[in-house]
Amino acid sequence: MPAGLDEKMRELVKTIDRYSAEPGQLIGILREAQDIFGYLPEKVQTCIAWRMSIPVSEVNGVVTFYSFFDTRPKGRRLLNVCMGTACYVKGAQAIFDAFKSHLGIDEGETTADGLFTLKSTRCIGACGLAPVVVDGTEVHGRFTAGGVSELLGQKRTGDHAAGGAGGRE
Amino acid sequence: MQVSRIDDLKKVKEQYLPLVGSRLGHDGGSGLAQVMVCSGTACASSESRVLLQELAAQIAGRGLQERVRVLKTGCFGFCQQGPVVMVHPGGVFYCRVKKEDIEKLVGKHLAEGQVVEELLYHEPGSGRKAGKINEIHFFQAQRRIVLRNCGVINPEDINEYIARDGYLALGEILENRRSRQEVIDIVSRSGLRGRGGAGFPTGRKWELAATQENTPKYVLCNADEGDPGAFMDRSILEGDPHGVLEAMAVAGYCIGANQGYIYVRAEYPIAVERLQIALKQAKEMGLLGKSLFGSGFDFDVALRFGAGAFVCGEETALLQSVMGGRGEPRPRPPYPVQEGLWGKPTVINNVETFANIPVILREGWEWYSGQGTATSKGSKVFSLAGKINNTGLIEVPMGTTLRTIIFDIGGGIPGGQRFKAVQTGGPSGGCIPAEHLDRPIDYDSLREIGSMMGSGGMIVMDESDCMVDIARFYLEFTQDESCGRCTPCRVGTRRMLEIFQKITGGQAGMEDLDLLAELSRDVRDASLCGLGQTAPNPVLSTMRYFYDEYVAHVRDKVCPAGVCRDLLTYTVDKEKCVACGLCAKACAVGALTGEPKKPYQIDPEKCVRCAACLAKCPKEAIRRSSRVAAPVVE
Numbered sequence: 076m077p078a079g080l081d082e083k084m085r086e087l088v089k090t091i092d093r094y095s096a097e098p099g100q101l102i103g104i105l106r107e108a109q110d111i112f113g114y115l116p117e118k119v120q121t122c123i124a125w126r127m128s129i130p131v132s133e134v135n136g137v138v139t140f141y142s143f144f145d146t147r148p149k150g151r152r153l154l155n156v157c158m159g160t161a162c163y164v165k166g167a168q169a170i171f172d173a174f175k176s177h178l179g180i181d182e183g184e185t186t187a188d189g190l191f192t193l194k195s196t197r198c199i200g201a202c203g204l205a206p207v208v209v210d211g212t213e214v215h216g217r218f219t220a221g222g223v224s225e226l227l228g229q230k231r232t233g234d235h236a237a238g239g240a241g242g243r244e
Numbered sequence: 245m246q247v248s249r250i251d252d253l254k255k256v257k258e259q260y261l262p263l264v265g266s267r268l269g270h271d272g273g274s275g276l277a278q279v280m281v282c283s284g285t286a287c288a289s290s291e292s293r294v295l296l297q298e299l300a301a302q303i304a305g306r307g308l309q310e311r312v313r314v315l316k317t318g319c320f321g322f323c324q325q326g327p328v329v330m331v332h333p334g335g336v337f338y339c340r341v342k343k344e345d346i347e348k349l350v351g352k353h354l355a356e357g358q359v360v361e362e363l364l365y366h367e368p369g370s371g372r373k374a375g376k377i378n379e380i381h382f383f384q385a386q387r388r389i390v391l392r393n394c395g396v397i398n399p400e401d402i403n404e405y406i407a408r409d410g411y412l413a414l415g416e417i418l419e420n421r422r423s424r425q426e427v428i429d430i431v432s433r434s435g436l437r438g439r440g441g442a443g444f445p446t447g448r449k450w451e452l453a454a455t456q457e458n459t460p461k462y463v464l465c466n467a468d469e470g471d472p473g474a475f476m477d478r479s480i481l482e483g484d485p486h487g488v489l490e491a492m493a494v495a496g497y498c499i500g501a502n503q504g505y506i507y508v509r510a511e512y513p514i515a516v517e518r519l520q521i522a523l524k525q526a527k528e529m530g531l532l533g534k535s536l537f538g539s540g541f542d543f544d545v546a547l548r549f550g551a552g553a554f555v556c557g558e559e560t561a562l563l564q565s566v567m568g569g570r571g572e573p574r575p576r577p578p579y580p581v582q583e584g585l586w587g588k589p590t591v592i593n594n595v596e597t598f599a600n601i602p603v604i605l606r607e608g609w610e611w612y613s614g615q616g617t618a619t620s621k622g623s624k625v626f627s628l629a630g631k632i633n634n635t636g637l638i639e640v641p642m643g644t645t646l647r648t649i650i651f652d653i654g655g656g657i658p659g660g661q662r663f664k665a666v667q668t669g670g671p672s673g674g675c676i677p678a679e680h681l682d683r684p685i686d687y688d689s690l691r692e693i694g695s696m697m698g699s700g701g702m703i704v705m706d707e708s709d710c711m712v713d714i715a716r717f718y719l720e721f722t723q724d725e726s727c728g729r730c731t732p733c734r735v736g737t738r739r740m741l742e743i744f745q746k747i748t749g750g751q752a753g754m755e756d757l758d759l760l761a762e763l764s765r766d767v768r769d770a771s772l773c774g775l776g777q778t779a780p781n782p783v784l785s786t787m788r789y790f791y792d793e794y795v796a797h798v799r800d801k802v803c804p805a806g807v808c809r810d811l812l813t814y815t816v817d818k819e820k821c822v823a824c825g826l827c828a829k830a831c832a833v834g835a836l837t838g839e840p841k842k843p844y845q846i847d848p849e850k851c852v853r854c855a856a857c858l859a860k861c862p863k864e865a866i867r868r869s870s871r872v873a874a875p876v877v878e
Contacts, residue, residue, distance in 0.1 A: 097546075098567070098568075098586070099548075099567035099568035099569075099586075100568055101568035101569070102549060102551055102565065102568050103549065103568070106551070133569075136570050137568070137569060137570055140553060140570040140727075141551035141552050141553050141571075142551070142552035142553065143510055143511075143551035143552040144551060158472070159472035159473050160472045160629070160630070160667065160670070160701075160718075161472075161630050161635070161703055163472075163717055164630045164631060164703060164705055164709055165630070165631075166855075169854055169855040169856070169859070172852065172854040172855075173832065173854050173855075173856040176832035176852060176854055176856075177832045196511070197470070197472050197511065197552065197554075198471070198472040198473055198474070198475070199285070199289075199511060200285045200286070200475035200511075200512065201285055201286045201289040201290075201323075202286070202323070202473055202475065202627065202629035202630075202635055203286045203290075203323030203324050203326060203629070203635040204286060204323075204326075205629065205630075205635070207289070214289035216289060219859040220830075220854060220855050220858075220859040220860075221830055221856055221857075221860035223830075224829065224830055224832075
């Protein structure tokens with residue numbers, strides 16, 4: 076694990092240096108940093124600030140301003156319920172509530188077993204398929220609240236099986 | 245190939261025109277069939293990627309590779325019928341194509357030249373089959389200017405854009421040494437107004453920037469389409485990215501800028517990818533970079549990514565974000581054309597505005613200004629969504645009525661429901677009731693009736709939508725997106741939202757409605773930027789047109805549309821229930837109990853009104869009703 080972390084840090088520093096010639100690239104760097112680490116913990120923010128010679132507060136200010144950046148690790152499956160207007164008028168709220176009560180977590184939280192993170196997203200632009208739920212990168216169109224337990228059930232058994240077979244830890 | 249003269253463009257056009265022309269109905273007799281697979285976000289979400297793979301496999305399996313070419317294309321706009329596949333020559337339009345259908349499509353149409361009848365679009369009502377795209381009413385009723393290349397060209401191939409006279413306008417200006425002022429005059433006379441929402445005259449903006457002496461200057465394209473339910477800009481970028489690049493170079497020439505930036509939403513991965521490809525190809529061909537068309541004019545474009553903040557649609561906030569900072573607005577003046585990126589003059593235009601420029605320059609301002617209304621020229625792209633049959637993207641001349649858009653092109657309201665309102669302009673706009681359906685719409689007429697053009701999102705609502713809840717929904721959005729810089733917006737929208745929570749929770753009094761209206765006006769008048777100034781619009785417009793619904797919530801504690809959860813109850817219809825138990829399985833809080841052969845029951849204390857049971861019940865035995873009016877304590 077520590078070796079992996081070092082590797083990631085080296086990649087981060089390389090990324091920062093690659094951008095250093097252009098002005099105003101903090102958001103670009105943070106995007107790539109989030110790709111590398113999955114989220115933006117304090118350590119990563121400090122590293123970016125140090126390498127760019129700017130105050131940590133400035134980095135943190137940007138990280139907390141934009142909804143795209145996460146400061147907490149995400150679960151293995153990211154469930155995004157589209158809350159654009161088109162999805163909303165077609166019942167997205169009921170779907171979102173069903174996910175919340177089934178998973179026992181609130182928006183932006185991750186289940187204790189680290190499997191699911193639940194988020195709502197602004198319009199993904201697939202309004203023709205409303206209401207839409209995005210599971211990882213897979214888009215489920217014309218979704219209903221009734222489909223929630225099914226989707227979660229599949230994923231849970233699927234993931235447990237995969238985790239078991241892989242012999243993690 | 246390098247393009248350094250107009251003649252080079254012509255050579256590319258000659259080479260690619262037969263291919264592209266065959267898609268427009270000019271059969272070159274090449275004997276080549278072309279299969280266009282819509283690869284916009286909506287169709288890609290509904291598996292057009294799988295179709296592409298399957299097509300390639302089937303075509304190879306039958307040895308048709310020599311005669312058939314499969315291409316990705318941008319959004320056709322008929323998202324409701326996606327995934328869409330078109331076959332040329334002939335312009336045969338197949339809709340809702342599934343993986344299993346590909347075998348037939350290849351075997352019958354491509355191998356034997358016979359149209360696959362069952363995959364054609366049926367006009368609702370008449371049931372008439374539309375064999376070709378131009379026989380479909382949805383397309384017949386539109387006038388595509390900005391979207392003219394979407395669905396026609398492969399957006400990942402610059403040569404196809406050139407075959408449609410792409411980069412010709414830029415080349416003509418640079419090679420013939422037209423003066424900046426001459427070009428700005430054309431844009432001004434065309435009457436083009438900014439498509440981002442506010443409608444500022446584009447030519448005037450360019451002129452203001454051109455007269456600034458401070459250098460360097462910048463051109464900035466706003467592709468941070470933040471309105472939920474709007475996807476015009478995304479579709480243009482996905483379907484015709486070079487049109488925007490060409491227009492940015494023209495703008496750069498006019499104002500004297502050598503660098504452009506496109507600020508694009510990170511949530512639009514396909515648009516970002518297409519832009520990256522387009523930039524790479526344009527640079528390789530010398531259509532971006534040093535000394536374009538040998539004129540000595542340099543222009544380059546780079547991408548900057550939005551990271552999910554609605555306030556960045558406000559131009560001064562957008563500038564901060566492009567420079568990598570927190571997207572907080574600042575007071576104007578100075579305007580961005582005076583002090584923009586890094587304190588230098590900057591022209592900011594929206595994607596759709598830029599997409600109009602090449603057409604105006606090629607066809608002339610006289611032609612362009614001949615369309616639309618007295619104060620709003622040209623056409624407008626709208627995205628239709630919500631309770632409407634033909635969800636998708638349309639383009640109509642300015643001044644078209646809402647009735648034409650919603651009932652004729654949009655195909656009306658599904659499920660026999662009645663039209664209640666259409667919301668235009670997203671969280672900054674308002675709800676328009678049925679009485680204004682026959683109004684020709686442009687920037688000014690929409691403002692008169694309490695809404696706004698916005699970027700062009702239209703959400704249609706029917707009788708089952710609660711207007712109070714819709715206003716609350718938008719306010720929750722703007723409240724969440726308020727950047728916190730100024731107090732009226734930061735605190736005002738919060739207080740307004742609290743009043744809404746009281747109203748939808750059945751705890752408000754009539755005096756709260758007066759307070760809400762007063763607060764709305766204060767937030768509108770006192771906020772620093774467009775976000776706060778327009779945030780009360782959904783509230784004010786719904787109070788103006790649907791005040792009776794507010795009264796029902798407050799005085800009678802009833803939600804007439806049956807949406808506001810705290811005012812609803814769920815019960816099981818004992819006659820219909822077959823005791824299958826599916827509802828109990830769907831319920832996450834264990835509110836449903838029962839036993840075999842006996843009707844199930846809902847415990848109102850446990851029920852969280854999530855409606856999961858309602859969605860799951862196969863017999864429609866779960867009933868939702870407005871709560872019985874509680875006695876009002878005066």
